[in-house]
Amino acid sequence: MPARYGKKLRVKLREVEKKSKKKYKCPSCSRTAIKRESNGVWVCSKCDTKYASGAFEFKG
Ligand SMILES: [Zn+2]
Structure with missing residues (x-):
């Protein structure tokens, strides 16, 4: 597996985690x-x- 792919995936996971921990209106x-x-x-x-x-x- 190319290293590039792994890095992209980690960035995406971090974004998802940030959104899931955020408070929404x-x-x-x-x-x-x-x-x-x-x-x-x-x-x-x-x-x-x-x-x-x-x-x-x-997604309210
Ligand atoms: Zn309420």
């Missing part, structure tokens, strides 16, 4: 409190609303 209470609970499941820590969204990125 809740469409229900408008506060930035949505955190990833598990793959595709996001929950707002302020109003406890659960959302089904992207596996690593919230």
Whole structure:
């Protein structure tokens, strides 16, 4: 496997991880409190609303 490929993949994984750890704005209470609970499941820590969204990125 070429080394270039491995480097690209690592950069991509880092981006995905950053997005998955980021907090997102809740469409229900408008506060930035949505955190990833598990793959595709996001929950707002302020109003406890659960959302089904992207596996690593919230798409409200
Ligand atoms: Zn909320």
